Amino acid sequence: MNVAVIGGTGLIGSRVVANLNAAGHQAVPHSLSTGVDVVTGRGVEAAVAGADVVVNLTNSPTFDAASLGFFRTSMRNLLTASERAGAGHFVILSIVGADRVPGLDYYRAKVLQEDILKAGPVPYSIVRATQFMEFMDAILAMTTEGDTVRLPRTPIQPIAAADVSRIVAEVAAGRPLNGTLDIAGPDVYPLDELGRLTLAARGDRRSVVTDDTAGMFAAVHGDAIIAPDGARIAPTRYPDRLS
Template identity: 50%
Template sequence: MKVVVIGGTGLIGSKVVGRLGAHGHEAVAAAPNTGVNTLTGEGLAEVLEGASVVVDVSNSPSFEDEAVMAFFRTSTTNLLKAETEAGVKHHVALSVVGTERLQESGYFRAKQVQEELIKESGIPYSIVHATQFFEFMKGIADAATEGDTVRLAPVKIQPISSDDVAAAVGRASVGTPVNGVVEVAGPEAYQLDELIRKALAAKNDPRTVVTDPTARYWGAELQENTLLPGPDAHTGETRLPDWLAQQK
């Protein structure tokens, strides 16, 4: 089965391509550096020829409100149009647990638009909602940093390794379209501020994490369970302490 992975040279995409290839599928990495650009449409018709499934794990190069909205709206519209013309039977997209609860954030508003376009396209689909990756903990810290202080709310989060996300996306891509959302999360929940303290300590990062109930997350106010998945979420196997140990 031919599976085209949009964003296939990135962190998640390259892992998805590798997993699918190892299971005997024709997995094609599609990205600007392979001649496929979803913003301009360049190379889309050619790469989708004969494809049964398209997996979209691409991300905006900018998180600025207008730029990220333009990216997901334009990219997704072009991609779905090309898929319809190519006769693609299953569209799989990676999104984020809590997207619908984080609409104060420009990034998550854009992700919500992406999901709505997929649902309205008429193409059978599966949307994988993942919690934040272990690999993005530094990014969370950076976004919340003022000087040498990192301000984070004391809310729950259940982070996951990128390997486990890629496994979930791979499973979705070779399965039957669910025409809905599947959630995936890490095996353990942490308090967000404590999680980032652990991550920074493991890297000998000198910044101080301050617990601030009013601190925002990518511009959105958080409630206790905003970032947590529902009770039916699939859980990955990789524990944070094991992942941290592998980074040294």
């Protein structure tokens, strides 16, 4: 099976390519660094030519309102080219609970991406993942002031990038779901507790202060981004990854 992985050189994309090739498929990574620009359309038709499956793992360069334009334009370009190329399956990676957090522009943009795919001309699969374990450092950095990190008690169910990549590759190699698969890590933590656990494991002297108004996750209410019933639970636990 020939698979074009758009955004195939990033954290998830590079591993999806490796997993697909290890399984005997022919997966080719495409990104800005290989001459493919999903916004202008440059190189898109060449990238998906001959592909049985197109996996779109590109991401907006910003997390503000401009992300809506990015996903609108990139999906239009990719779906048009994929239909012309005769691709029979289009896969995207989205976020568990994105439709339940309307206060975040980026989450609204991911919902827009899903809606465009559902209404598009190519059979599809949507994989919705919870927050990546690998993003914890960035979350800590965003709310650090001196030696203090301010984090809300938002429930988080972190999943390892390796598990996400493996499942995305499996979905890409299978029949189109024409629906959504939710995936998550095995454990739920309040975000402030997750921050303390991370800092302690690394010997980081910063302290975490619970602040339910701090950072982007303050816009998340209740269990909005926790895996719903029926989600596929990945095996990697956060403490195991830290160790």
